[in-house]
Amino acid sequence: MTVSVVLNGAHSATRVSEATRTRIVEAAARLRYRPNAAARGLQRRRMDTLGVVAAIDGGVPNLYFLGILNGILEAASARGQNTTIFSVSHHWAADEKKILSFCDGRVDGMILIAPVLSASFVEQLALHMTYVTVQANEPPKGIVNLNVDDEGGAYLAVRHLIEHGHRRIVFFSGPAEFAGVRERIAGYRRALREAAIPVEEAWIVPGGYHLASGRERMAHLLDTTGPSELPTAIFCGNDAVAMGCLEAMAERNLRVPEDFSIIGFDDTLDACLTSPRLTTVAQPLRTLGARAVERVLALIDQEAAGDHEEGEAGESPAEVAADVLSVQLVVRGSVGPPPARFSVIK
Amino acid sequence: MTVSVVLNGAHSATRVSEATRTRIVEAAARLRYRPNAAARGLQRRRMDTLGVVAAIDGGVPNLYFLGILNGILEAASARGQNTTIFSVSHHWAADEKKILSFCDGRVDGMILIAPVLSASFVEQLALHMTYVTVQANEPPKGIVNLNVDDEGGAYLAVRHLIEHGHRRIVFFSGPAEFAGVRERIAGYRRALREAAIPVEEAWIVPGGYHLASGRERMAHLLDTTGPSELPTAIFCGNDAVAMGCLEAMAERNLRVPEDFSIIGFDDTLDACLTSPRLTTVAQPLRTLGARAVERVLALIDQEAAGDHEEGEAGESPAEVAADVLSVQLVVRGSVGPPPARFSVIK
DNA sequence: CTGAAAGCGCTAACAG
DNA sequence: CTGTTAGCGCTTTCAG
Numbered sequence: 173m174t175v176s177v178v179l180n181g182a183h184s185a186t187r188v189s190e191a192t193r194t195r196i197v198e199a200a201a202r203l204r205y206r207p208n209a210a211a212r213g214l215q216r217r218r219m220d221t222l223g224v225v226a227a228i229d230g231g232v233p234n235l236y237f238l239g240i241l242n243g244i245l246e247a248a249s250a251r252g253q254n255t256t257i258f259s260v261s262h263h264w265a266a267d268e269k270k271i272l273s274f275c276d277g278r279v280d281g282m283i284l285i286a287p288v289l290s291a292s293f294v295e296q297l298a299l300h301m302t303y304v305t306v307q308a309n310e311p312p313k314g315i316v317n318l319n320v321d322d323e324g325g326a327y328l329a330v331r332h333l334i335e336h337g338h339r340r341i342v343f344f345s346g347p348a349e350f351a352g353v354r355e356r357i358a359g360y361r362r363a364l365r366e367a368a369i370p371v372e373e374a375w376i377v378p379g380g381y382h383l384a385s386g387r388e389r390m391a392h393l394l395d396t397t398g399p400s401e402l403p404t405a406i407f408c409g410n411d412a413v414a415m416g417c418l419e420a421m422a423e424r425n426l427r428v429p430e431d432f433s434i435i436g437f438d439d440t441l442d443a444c445l446t447s448p449r450l451t452t453v454a455q456p457l458r459t460l461g462a463r464a465v466e467r468v469l470a471l472i473d474q475e476a477a478g479d480h481e482e483g484e485a486g487e488s489p490a491e492v493a494a495d496v497l498s499v500q501l502v503v504r505g506s507v508g509p510p511p512a513r514f515s516v517i518k
Numbered sequence: 519m520t521v522s523v524v525l526n527g528a529h530s531a532t533r534v535s536e537a538t539r540t541r542i543v544e545a546a547a548r549l550r551y552r553p554n555a556a557a558r559g560l561q562r563r564r565m566d567t568l569g570v571v572a573a574i575d576g577g578v579p580n581l582y583f584l585g586i587l588n589g590i591l592e593a594a595s596a597r598g599q600n601t602t603i604f605s606v607s608h609h610w611a612a613d614e615k616k617i618l619s620f621c622d623g624r625v626d627g628m629i630l631i632a633p634v635l636s637a638s639f640v641e642q643l644a645l646h647m648t649y650v651t652v653q654a655n656e657p658p659k660g661i662v663n664l665n666v667d668d669e670g671g672a673y674l675a676v677r678h679l680i681e682h683g684h685r686r687i688v689f690f691s692g693p694a695e696f697a698g699v700r701e702r703i704a705g706y707r708r709a710l711r712e713a714a715i716p717v718e719e720a721w722i723v724p725g726g727y728h729l730a731s732g733r734e735r736m737a738h739l740l741d742t743t744g745p746s747e748l749p750t751a752i753f754c755g756n757d758a759v760a761m762g763c764l765e766a767m768a769e770r771n772l773r774v775p776e777d778f779s780i781i782g783f784d785d786t787l788d789a790c791l792t793s794p795r796l797t798t799v800a801q802p803l804r805t806l807g808a809r810a811v812e813r814v815l816a817l818i819d820q821e822a823a824g825d826h827e828e829g830e831a832g833e834s835p836a837e838v839a840a841d842v843l844s845v846q847l848v849v850r851g852s853v854g855p856p857p858a859r860f861s862v863i864k
Numbered sequence: 865c866t867g868a869a870a871g872c873g874c875t876a877a878c879a880g
Numbered sequence: 881c882t883g884t885t886a887g888c889g890c891t892t893t894c895a896g
Contacts, residue, residue, distance in 0.1 A: 210622035211889035213556035245605040256602035259591040278555035560888045787870035
């Protein structure tokens with residue numbers, strides 16, 4: 173009907189007389205007319221909705237997720253898109269079917285946050301849904317994966333320590349299967365190598381990315397190492413681990429940064445709540461989310477266009493934003509010079 | 519077609535022969551058939567999706583929201599519902615139009631989290647959408663509003679302080695227009711009254727619910743009050759404010775709980791990250807979210823049923839779960855006896 | 865400039 | 881037991 177035309181804003185060539193226009197608008201108001209999203213979606217083959225798939229619920233508030241989500245929400249809303257959240261367990265493999273079941277046209281595209289992907293799943297999902305990943309463990313070939321510069325961040329952190337005179341630096345790393353863990357180790361190695369400090373393999377300590385793990389590793393280190401063998405600084409794989417370290421030290425009346433320097437990773441907001449406030453490497457979480465939105469939307473549009481005119485492909489592959497975002501060192505109060513108990517080796 | 523019947527699980531009386539059933543299932547698999555949510559929604563008048571409206575983005579990660587969201591996500595998913603998030607600015611009034619525009623059938627119901635509602639908006643929204651609120655500033659008549667026992671929580675907190683021997687207790691309260699602020703003040707008064715401690719009106723200090731406000735209020739208190747006039751304990755309107763207090767004190771080398779006892783409210787997870795860990799009043803955030811889901815869903819079902827058979831109304835108003843959830847005191851390390859500098863007044 | 869007609873993918877009622 | 885029919889509310893040609 174004419175109604176559709178006027179209610180959706182003038183449709184190009186078709187102009188409507190002012191008389192009927194107001195008549196329609198009034199009627200709509202009187203009838204409390206609301207357009208129906210389902211019907212519109214059915215017709216337009218577009219729901220204007222993005223799906224976010226993430227393992228939100230780690231028992232612990234997932235600040236990391238919240239940061240990205242804020243970026244997504246903001247960007248999506250700015251482009252008139254809704255956002256629906258699919259929360260999965262941390263066992264991605266167990267929830268693959270569930271995710272697939274969301275491929276029923278209720279969202280136009282998906283953003284998978286820090287997914288643990290299997291090759292077969294990637295393939296299946298691609299069949300039914302256009303999607304991008306953020307910090308996937310194994311960036312699947314052919315899928316857009318947004319990432320941060322883990323290697324560079326770790327390098328920055330460790331170099332910061334070295335510049336303060338530290339040479340005995342332990343790295344409390346993360347679970348091997350997680351995204352970015354390998355890269356952070358590489359950055360740690362590079363910084364040491366550059367300073368001609370030999371890498372002590374035993375000082376790269378793997379463990380979980382949670383507070384308890386940080387506390388345990390620190391406690392273990394403190395309890396089993398002779399005073400002269402202790403490191404002077406700890407580079408922690410994330411902020412939670414760093415906070416665990418802080419706790420373990422507090423329990424033993426050790427001070428930061430006087431007795432040990434501590435540096436974290438992520439800059440989730442709890443980093444400024446510790447005492448002393450944590451020096452850490454900030455990830456651009458919001459930007460990550462916003463960028464993810466841009467990228468899926470681009471894919472969706474491209475696909476929609478492709479349906480109509482198969483040509484015009486590869487129109488601007490040069491314009492795509494980089495998929496690796498840079499990180500930033502945030503200097504706060506948890507790093508100082510090495511304690512006097514060690515002579516600073518020149 | 520028969521297809522619909524078999525793909526949706528046996529439809530009561532209509533049984534399908536095993537032969538055609540497998541034929542259909544196979545064909546579906548071969549064709550990579552996916553049902554279409556929009557079409558189904560259009561027909562069933564039900565999207566199986568809930569909307570969550572909240573002001574998520576306070577610049578600061580909103581742990582409060584995240585807690586509720588987790589509860590919602592879990593409960594919704596358990597009942598086969600999706601969740602889409604509508605993020606609004608903190609100026610609810612400015613976003614009323616936006617919220618209304620989401621009433622287009624894409625969600626079957628809404629949960630408004632800590633909304634600031636105007637009477638006219640409540641009315642309008644009710645016209646187009648079934649919804650419940652969580653901790654609305656002014657629980658609108660006739661709308662389900664979930665709440666926690668703010669009064670009781672404050673009472674618990676202050677009594678805890680009193681039991682430790684404190685009698686000089688300042689309350690760093692919240693913004694007057696926020697939900698629960700009045701109630702917490704009432705709880706504070708009740709606890710004091712019960713202990714026959716006169717209420718010093720100047721000790722109920724209003725202010726924002728953020729860290730900086732806590733720091734400022736504490737600094738101001740410390741800087742403008744003679745030592746003999748100082749309180750021995752601070753009851754903070756939320757955890758962020760408590761953390762601000764902690765910071766202000768740390769800056770002056772004051773210790774907790776030796777010099778002052780501090781108690782918070784919310785138990786957002788950062789409460790255990792402070793040093794000492796914060797004694798606080800825990801809100802059942804997850805439960806709040808889960809309960810909200812139950813309630814909207816019940817309303818939606820009821821409404822859907824009402825369309826068919828107008829009767830049978832008021833079938834079980836007694837069964838509805840209470841709308842006020844109880845809170846719990848979480849004792850950690852930030853409360854101790856009053857400092858020796860004050861004699862404990864009997 | 866306006867309205868009639870077709871159809872998006874699905875479900876529900878009803879004949880074969 | 882199976883297939884046909886008629887919309888759900890909207891958009892989009894395409895004739896009046």
